[in-house]
Each structure stands twice: as C-alpha cells, then as structure tokens.
Amino acid sequence: MRIAILGYGVVGSAVAKALIENDKIIRARCGENIIPVIALARKNKKNALIPITTNIDEILQRDDIDVFVELMGGIEIPFQIVSQILKKKKPVVSANKAMLAYYRYELENLAKNLAFGYEASVGGGIPIIKILKEGLSANNILSIKGILNGTSNYILSAMNTKGIQFYDALKTAQELGYAEADPSFDIEGQDAAHKLLILASIAYGLRAKPEDILIEGISDITSEDMYFAKEFDFTIKLLGIAKTKNSKVELRVHPTMINKDKMIAKVDGVMNAVSITGDLLGENLYYGAGAGGMTTASAVISDLIDIARNEFKGPMLGFRNDFQFELLNKDEIFTKYYLRLKVEDKVGVLSKIAQLMSENGISIDSFLQKPKQDEIHSTLFFTTHSTFEKDIKNLLLILEKQDFIKGKPFMMRIEE
Amino acid sequence: MRIAILGYGVVGSAVAKALIENDKIIRARCGENIIPVIALARKNKKNALIPITTNIDEILQRDDIDVFVELMGGIEIPFQIVSQILKKKKPVVSANKAMLAYYRYELENLAKNLAFGYEASVGGGIPIIKILKEGLSANNILSIKGILNGTSNYILSAMNTKGIQFYDALKTAQELGYAEADPSFDIEGQDAAHKLLILASIAYGLRAKPEDILIEGISDITSEDMYFAKEFDFTIKLLGIAKTKNSKVELRVHPTMINKDKMIAKVDGVMNAVSITGDLLGENLYYGAGAGGMTTASAVISDLIDIARNEFKGPMLGFRNDFQFELLNKDEIFTKYYLRLKVEDKVGVLSKIAQLMSENGISIDSFLQKPKQDEIHSTLFFTTHSTFEKDIKNLLLILEKQDFIKGKPFMMRIEE
Ligand SMILES: NC(=O)c1ccc[n+]([C@@H]2O[C@H](COP(=O)([O-])OP(=O)(O)OC[C@H]3O[C@@H](n4cnc5c(N)ncnc54)[C@H](OP(=O)(O)O)[C@@H]3O)[C@@H](O)[C@H]2O)c1
Ligand SMILES: NC(=O)c1ccc[n+]([C@@H]2O[C@H](COP(=O)([O-])OP(=O)(O)OC[C@H]3O[C@@H](n4cnc5c(N)ncnc54)[C@H](OP(=O)(O)O)[C@@H]3O)[C@@H](O)[C@H]2O)c1
Numbered sequence: 001m002r003i004a005i006l007g008y009g010v011v012g013s014a015v016a017k018a019l020i021e022n023d024k025i026i027r028a029r030c031g032e033n034i035i036p037v038i039a040l041a042r043k044n045k046k047n048a049l050i051p052i053t054t055n056i057d058e059i060l061q062r063d064d065i066d067v068f069v070e071l072m073g074g075i076e077i078p079f080q081i082v083s084q085i086l087k088k089k090k091p092v093v094s095a096n097k098a099m100l101a102y103y104r105y106e107l108e109n110l111a112k113n114l115a116f117g118y119e120a121s122v123g124g125g126i127p128i129i130k131i132l133k134e135g136l137s138a139n140n141i142l143s144i145k146g147i148l149n150g151t152s153n154y155i156l157s158a159m160n161t162k163g164i165q166f167y168d169a170l171k172t173a174q175e176l177g178y179a180e181a182d183p184s185f186d187i188e189g190q191d192a193a194h195k196l197l198i199l200a201s202i203a204y205g206l207r208a209k210p211e212d213i214l215i216e217g218i219s220d221i222t223s224e225d226m227y228f229a230k231e232f233d234f235t236i237k238l239l240g241i242a243k244t245k246n247s248k249v250e251l252r253v254h255p256t257m258i259n260k261d262k263m264i265a266k267v268d269g270v271m272n273a274v275s276i277t278g279d280l281l282g283e284n285l286y287y288g289a290g291a292g293g294m295t296t297a298s299a300v301i302s303d304l305i306d307i308a309r310n311e312f313k314g315p316m317l318g319f320r321n322d323f324q325f326e327l328l329n330k331d332e333i334f335t336k337y338y339l340r341l342k343v344e345d346k347v348g349v350l351s352k353i354a355q356l357m358s359e360n361g362i363s364i365d366s367f368l369q370k371p372k373q374d375e376i377h378s379t380l381f382f383t384t385h386s387t388f389e390k391d392i393k394n395l396l397l398i399l400e401k402q403d404f405i406k407g408k409p410f411m412m413r414i415e416e
Numbered sequence: 417m418r419i420a421i422l423g424y425g426v427v428g429s430a431v432a433k434a435l436i437e438n439d440k441i442i443r444a445r446c447g448e449n450i451i452p453v454i455a456l457a458r459k460n461k462k463n464a465l466i467p468i469t470t471n472i473d474e475i476l477q478r479d480d481i482d483v484f485v486e487l488m489g490g491i492e493i494p495f496q497i498v499s500q501i502l503k504k505k506k507p508v509v510s511a512n513k514a515m516l517a518y519y520r521y522e523l524e525n526l527a528k529n530l531a532f533g534y535e536a537s538v539g540g541g542i543p544i545i546k547i548l549k550e551g552l553s554a555n556n557i558l559s560i561k562g563i564l565n566g567t568s569n570y571i572l573s574a575m576n577t578k579g580i581q582f583y584d585a586l587k588t589a590q591e592l593g594y595a596e597a598d599p600s601f602d603i604e605g606q607d608a609a610h611k612l613l614i615l616a617s618i619a620y621g622l623r624a625k626p627e628d629i630l631i632e633g634i635s636d637i638t639s640e641d642m643y644f645a646k647e648f649d650f651t652i653k654l655l656g657i658a659k660t661k662n663s664k665v666e667l668r669v670h671p672t673m674i675n676k677d678k679m680i681a682k683v684d685g686v687m688n689a690v691s692i693t694g695d696l697l698g699e700n701l702y703y704g705a706g707a708g709g710m711t712t713a714s715a716v717i718s719d720l721i722d723i724a725r726n727e728f729k730g731p732m733l734g735f736r737n738d739f740q741f742e743l744l745n746k747d748e749i750f751t752k753y754y755l756r757l758k759v760e761d762k763v764g765v766l767s768k769i770a771q772l773m774s775e776n777g778i779s780i781d782s783f784l785q786k787p788k789q790d791e792i793h794s795t796l797f798f799t800t801h802s803t804f805e806k807d808i809k810n811l812l813l814i815l816e817k818q819d820f821i822k823g824k825p826f827m828m829r830i831e832e
Contacts, residue, residue: 018554022554022556022696025555026553026554027736027737028735028736029554029736030736031736031737125552127550134718134721135546136543136714136718137441137445137722138442138445138717138718138721140438266682280541281711282541282704282708284704286703287679287700287701287703289699295698297696298552298555301554302553305550311728311729313727318445319445320447320725
C-alpha cells in the first residue's frame with residue numbers, strides 16, 4: 001500500500017519514521033507493506049526520510065498513491081485538498097481536528113463508503129474514535145467527560161501541585177515545549193472543543209459547530225480557586241463534557257471542579273483522559289498522551305493498517321441509519337456552581353449576597369470565607385445546589401453591579 | 417441478523433435483554449436488527465425473554481441462525497460445540513476466557529477468515545481486545561500490566577483501606593456478590609492468567625498455556641504487607657504482566673508492589689484496568705468494570721455489531737503474517753523483590769540474613785523492622801535491587817531452613 005503524506009511537520013515526519021522503523025510489526029498486522037512514497041511541505045527539507053515536494057499537484061496527479069494522509073493543519077486549505085482526493089475515490093487519513101470540527105459532515109458525505117480515518121484527531125495515541133464507534137457500539141452513551149488538551153492539564157496540575165499562579169505555570173509549559181508561543185487555542189478551550197465535537201458526532205450524531213457550544217478557558221483560574229478546591233476535596237480540570245438530557249445533548253468545555261476521588265481527577269501533567277459512561281457498561285476511562293509526533297503517528301498508522309486490512313468501511317462518523325440528537329440550549333444547562341467573590345469586608349455583605357441568590361432561585365450548598373488579605377477585602381467562596389445556567393448568569397450580572405463587590409465575580413461549574 | 421445464545425445465565429440473559437432494549441442504537445450502528453431467536457440452557461427457564469431449549473442439536477440443526485454466541489462457560493464442551501459451528505462456516509462470539517486460554521490457536525485455525533469475536537473474554541466492557549489488535553496495531557508492545565480480576569482487586573483494596581485481613585475482606589466480597597462461594601479461581605490468579613494469555617497472543621503471538629507461566633495468588637498477603645506498602649509508598653495489586661526482553665516475553669500473574677503514584681495503583685474496588693506501553697505511544701491505560709451481566713453484554717454485542725457491519729475479518733488473533741515471540745524461562749525473570757521474614761529477635765540475625773543475601777548475589781535496597789509483636793519475634797521487611805528469579809527462589813529455600821526464621825518467608829515482586 002503506497003501512501004502520500006501531505007504535511008511533513010511534527011506528525012508527518014513521525015509517521016514516515018514510524019512506518020519505516022516498525023515495518024515488521026506493521027506487515028505482520030496487515031499482511032502488507034505500507035510505504036510512504038512522497039510528502040508535501042511548504043519548504044523543502046534536508047535529510048527527510050522520503051522525497052518531499054512543495055507542489056501539491058505533483059502528488060494529486062500521481063496514480064500510484066493508494067491512501068492520502070493529511071497532516072498539514074489549517075481548515076479551508078486541507079478541506080479543499082481532501083475533498084479533491086475523496087472525489088477521486090481515494091481513502092484519506094487525517095489528524096486535523098480543526099477541519100473536522102467544521103467539515104466532518106461534508107467530508108462524510110463526500111467519503112460515503114470510502115475509508116476516512118481520523119483516529120489521531122482526538123486523544124493522541126488513545127484509540128478513542130475506534131473505542132466509541134466500535135468498542136462501545138452497543139451502548140446508549142450517557143456522558144463523555146474528557147481531559148482533551150494536554151497543555152491546559154499541565155498548567156492546572158502545576159498550579160495545583162506547586163501552588164503557582166496561572167502565568168507562571170504557562171511559562172513553564174512553554175519552556176518545556178508543552179505550550180505554543182501563542183497558547184490561546186489550547187488554554188481558551190478551542191482545541192478541546194474541536195475534539196469534543198468530533199466525539200459528540202460519533203456518540204450522538206450531533207451536527208454542532210464550535211460557535212454553537214459553551215467554551216470557556218482556564219486563564220481566569222487563580223491560586224485561590226486551587227485553595228478552595230483543596231479544602232473541599234475537589235480537583236480543577238478543563239473538561240469537555242457531553243451529556244444526554246431527555247432527547248437532547250449538552251456540550252460544553254470549561255474548567256470544572258470535580259471530586260478528587262474520580263479517576264479523571266487523578267490524571268496529571270500533559271496527559272489526556274476520556275471517561276465515557278454507557279448504559280450497559282457503566283463508566284470506562286481511557287488514559288494516555290494526547291500529543292507528540294510518535295504518539296500521534298501511532299493513531300495515524302492504526303488507521304492505515306485498518307485500511308490495508310479492509311476492515312474500514314463507512315460511514316465515517318459511525319451511524320448506518322439515521323440517528324441524531326439535538327443540542328441542548330446553553331441556558332438549560334443544569335448543574336452545580338462554584339462562585340468566588342471579592343468583597344468589601346463590612347457588615348451585611350454576606351446576607352445581601354444570600355438574598356440575591358435566593359431571589360434568583362439559587363440555593364447555597366457550601367460557603368467558605370478566606371482569611372482577610374488586606375485591610376478591606378475578603379474573598380468569599382460559594383457552591384450552589386443544582387441550578388439553571390441562565391439563573392447563574394443572571395446572578396453574576398446582578399452581583400457585578402453591587403458596589404461591595406470588587407472586580408469580576410468568578411464562576412466555575414461543578415461536576416460530580 | 418439472527419443469533420442463537422448458547423448459555424442463558426448471567427451474561428446470556430443480559431445479552432438477550434440488551435439486544436431487545438437497545439435495539440434502536442444497535443440498528444443505527446450497524447444498519448440491521450440483531451435478533452436473539454433462541455437460547456440454550458441445562459434447565460428450562462420461566463420468564464425468559466426468548467425461547468429456551470435444553471437440546472443443543474435443536475439449535476445446531478437450524479439453518480436460520482447467522483451467528484452463534486457461546487456463553488456457557490467450561491472448556492471442553494464449549495470447545496467441541498464451537499468447533500462444530502465453525503466447521504459449518506458460521507461466525508462465533510464467545511466470552512469464554514478459559515476455553516480461549518487453552519484452545520485459541522485451534523479455534524483460530526478452524527475459524528480462518530470467519531469472524532470469531534471474543535471481546536468479552538478480557539476486561540468486561542473495556543474493548544481491550546479491539547484496542548490491542550487494532551487501535552495500537554502500529555506499535556511494538558513493550559509491556560502489558562493488567563488488573564484483570566475484580567474480585568482480587570476488591571479484596572486488596574478493602575485490606576488496604578479498611579486495614580482488615582485477607583479472610584475478612586474475602587467474606588465481605590462474598591456477601592456483596594463480588595466473589596464466588598468457591599473463590600479460588602479468582603484469588604489464586606487463574607482467571608487473570610487466562611486473560612493475560614489471550615492478551616499475550618494478540619500482542620506477541622505467544623502460544624503459552626496456563627501451565628507454562630508463573631501464577632501466584634493473593635491469599636498469603638497480610639496486613640503487615642499492607643503496612644510496609646504504606647510506609648514505602650507502594651500499593652499492592654494482583655497484576656498480570658507481559659513484558660518483552662530481547663526477543664522473548666515474560667508472562668506472570670502475581671501480587672505486586674507498585675509505586676502508589678502510578679495510574680494503575682489508583683484503581684480500586686472491583687474495577688479492572690490494563691496499562692499498555694507501546695514503542696510509539698508510550699503508556700496508555702484503560703479502566704472499567706471487568707464483570708457483570710450488562711457490562712459483559714456490551715462487549716458481546718459490540719462483536720455482533722462488527723459482524724453485522726462486515727468489519728470483522730480474521731485472523732482471530734490479529735496477525736496476518738507470521739509473528740511469534742517465545743516465552744522467557746521463569747528463572748530468567750529479572751526484577752526487584754520484597755521479602756517479609758518473621759524472625760527470632762536475637763543478636764546476629766540481621767547480619768546473617770544480609771550475608772545469605774550477599775552470597776546469593778542479592779543486594780538490599782531498603783530495610784524495615786516492625787516494632788516487636790510478642791516477646792520473642794520481630795518481622796523484618798526487605799526490598800532488593802533487581803535480581804534473577806532463580807536467585808531469590810534459592811535464597812528463600814535457604815532462609816526457610818534457618819532456625820531463627822519462623823514460618824514461611826514471604827516474597828512479592830516489585831514493579832516500577
Ligand atoms: N503535533 C501533535 O502532537 C498533534 C497531535 C494531534 C493532531 N495533530 C494535528 O496534526 C496536524 C499536523 O500537526 P503538526 O504538529 O505536525 O504541524 P506542523 O509541525 O506545523 O506541520 C505541518 C506540515 O504541513 C506543511 N504545510 C502546512 N500548510 C501547508 C500548505 N498550505 N502547503 C503545503 N504544506 C503545508 C508544513 O510545511 P513546512 O514544514 O514547510 O512548514 C509542515 O510540514 C494538525 O492538523 C494538528 O492539529 C497534531
Ligand atoms: N459473569 C460475568 O461477569 C462474566 C464476565 C466475562 C466473561 N464471562 C464468561 O461468560 C461465560 C458465561 O458466564 P456466566 O456468568 O453467564 O455463567 P452462568 O451464569 O453460569 O451461565 C451459564 C449458562 O450456560 C448454561 N450451560 C452451562 N453448561 C451447559 C451445558 N453443558 N449445556 C447446556 N447449557 C449449559 C447454563 O444453564 P443453566 O442456566 O440451566 O445452569 C447457564 O444458562 C463464561 O465463560 C464466563 O467465564 C462471564
């Protein structure tokens with residue numbers, strides 16, 4: 001089986017290397033050699049393991065390529081190139097979660113029963129696409145909760161274990177190569193949202209795009225939140241959450257307070273993990289490295305081996321018959337909340353806050369006041385009983401307007 | 417697709433129930449209805465969801481069955497029945513790890529390119545067979561470490577968290593339905609060994625049988641071992657371990673001291689987990705319930721869905737080309753060890769033990785003496801640097817003969 005690698009960067013070069021180095025096990029697994037014959041890049045490379053071209057047409061015109069592997073990144077350009085390839089009835093493998101977050105249904109339509117592998121798009125080397133599409137196929141999926149971005153998990157773990165602030169943890173992550181120079185995509189939840197959308201299509205046939213769902217990042221989390229979490233036996237994780245509620249699904253990406261005894265709370269550093277609860281199997285959790293050249297190559301090549309084995313049939317997102325949940329309106333999210341408020345330390349403040357909560361139908365589950373930091377300000381922490389997102393949002397607007405509240409009230413959702 | 421269920425016990429009845437209750441998602445996944453038409457049992461059942469027969473021939477003679485699901489248990493009888501079915505060129509799904517531990521290569525030969533699904537035989541609802549055979553197919557598997565038996569994990573967790581002795585923990589497990597009336601199969605490591613052998617065939621093409629490998633159970637573990645583990649930041653787990661060493665594989669099932677910060681050390685209660693390290697992906701860990709009717713049905717039905725999708729091709733154990741590791745001789749196992757010795761508390765004992773160790777080429781890594789329990793006896797704990805199994809076994813024989821040693825010296829392997 002002859003393949004072309006479109007994009008010879010971190011992942012593309014690792015795929016070429018792994019195909020060459022692991023050729024014996026790969027041949028044993030699929031009965032064939034998988035040979036990378038050419039790669040695309042913008043600039044030519046010295047010492048590349050396979051011939052490189054900077055001209056995409058040179059690759060697309062060849063008729064000796066059996067499978068095309070898209071590892072360029074971007075959205076529109078790879079979508080156009082992949083569409084062209086599918087129209088020529090050639091199978092595609094891609095690691096491009098951004099493209100899939102926007103164009104997965106268009107791609108499924110184009111691919112029809114052609115193989116389209118995208119195992120590498122979510123969870124790095126964890127075969128989470130296959131697990132969800134095939135391994136758990138007998139289940140109604142009740143929920144998916146994932147640590148889908150290693151950079152943010154590294155930062156939150158470092159804040160938690162070393163007691164440092166967000167920007168210091170980010171700096172360390174950058175120095176260690178765990179965060180990009182521009183980290184916003186990772187820390188603001190976009191990357192995790194792309195992956196969550198892909199998983200939600202496989203579990204629920206959900207057609208949402210990134211704009212449609214609730215996405216919040218971790219940059220507003222402080223060491224005070226970490227302090228509260230420790231006191232109340234929580235761990236803070238950036239989670240991608242999908243959950244069914246009647247015939248709808250809620251999708252959201254945000255920092256989350258979770259009970260520290262949950263398996264997913266124990267996942268530290270740059271690692272990823274996905275917890276899936278099915279109606280038959282209960283909770284399963286899948287854990288591993290979420291990024292890195294060789295890790296991602298492991299997933300890309302598993303798709304290629306499935307194609308060589310001829311075990312890879314459409315439809316790409318896994319449903320043979322019509323099956324489609326709808327997205328729950330954000331306002332209807334119903335969960336517990338954590339609030340951190342900086343207040344003037346004077347008589348009557350606490351009772352005023354309690355009154356505003358009660359007026360908005362929100363009841364307090366726990367309360368903590370942190371020892372005073374300066375002459376006039378205290379930090380108050382609350383957790384609420386389950387309540388609707390719209391009520392909390394409303395409360396936050398009202399609190400912001402009170403003169404005894406300093407700065408912006410901070411809210412985080414709690415998952416049990 | 418019409419199926420017959422051979423065995424209508426815990427798993428068989430759950431498969432029938434789940435196929436009926438989850439028919440919508442199953443049809444969406446594979447584009448077909450999967451219909452259980454008849455089941456086999458020894459005694460007839462009242463209120464069964466599908467017709468039951470006690471006559472196997474009545475089922476085997478029918479020509480309207482597309483797939484046969486073996487959920488009887490046992491070894492020889494199901495092997496004979498399944499062989500008959502495969503000779504009639506009908507696909508089979510089975511959850512029977514004992515049969516597979518002995519006859520998987522014979523079954524693979526009979527099945528050739530017929531579908532033979534056995535996802536439910538290891539790890540309950542965790543799709544570990546598919547993960548290893550397909551998801552991680554690009555990797556050379558460096559090691560597999562699994563908590564493969566929920567009963568023993570429940571007992572060890574209870575001993576650890578409640579500070580109780582083995583037999584009390586076992587009694588609780590029996591009361592809760594986590595352990596059989598005769599628990600020996602679970603607590604002596606046989607069940608875990610069957611599962612490890614199946615995984616080792618998929619990872620390494622290893623043809624070993626249960627008799628060939630090192631199997632030790634957990635019934636000799638005491639609260640003193642738990643005490644030592646806590647002091648030295650270990651957790652004790654019954655692990656199935658497969659590890660490559662040059663071109664050989666070591667396979668062993670035994671209670672193991674593992675660093676308490678490892679993900680697999682954090683798996684408590686009746687849960688199962690498998691940690692797999694591949695050369696490309698590093699360590700992945702898969703966690704979930706390892707038994708129970710519905711959990712196991714999840715795996716059985718995922719195989720049926722794969723068959724309906726026509727995505728399930730042979731060979732059953734995953735290798736298209738010849739690929740076969742050999743079993744490492746038990747004596748050549750090379751690891752760290754933990755020793756617990758009850759000794760007479762008199763001058764010179766420690767130096768004598770140290771001398772015997774040194775004479776056997778074993779060097780001490782750490783040492784702990786527990787405060788004296790009675791007038792004359794103390795318990796000594798040692799851990800060693802890495803050493804050969806044959807040297808430790810020899811040391812134990814020598815120690816046993818020393819008059820200052822009371823009772824049988826106890827040894828446990830350490831995994832880092
Ligand atoms: N890195 C990971 O750990 C990881 C994990 C999972 C998924 N992914 C996904 O895998 C894909 C590749 O990631 P990566 O980290 O390997 O990226 P990368 O290191 O930036 O590599 C991208 C490669 O594509 C080439 N390329 C980009 N745009 C091109 C264009 N318009 N024409 C021709 N060549 C072009 C680049 O050429 P030059 O070399 O000349 O710049 C480079 O060789 C992305 O979709 C990413 O989201 C990555
Ligand atoms: N239970 C679990 O959680 C679990 C998990 C993974 C794998 N498994 C495997 O799944 C298989 C079934 O387990 P199970 O727990 O469901 O066992 P079970 O409850 O004992 O059920 C066995 C069924 O097979 C029938 N049967 C046994 N021998 C028979 C024979 N010679 N002729 C006709 N019928 C026969 C029994 O009939 P009667 O009802 O008349 O006695 C019963 O219906 C075993 O291989 C087990 O290792 C079980």
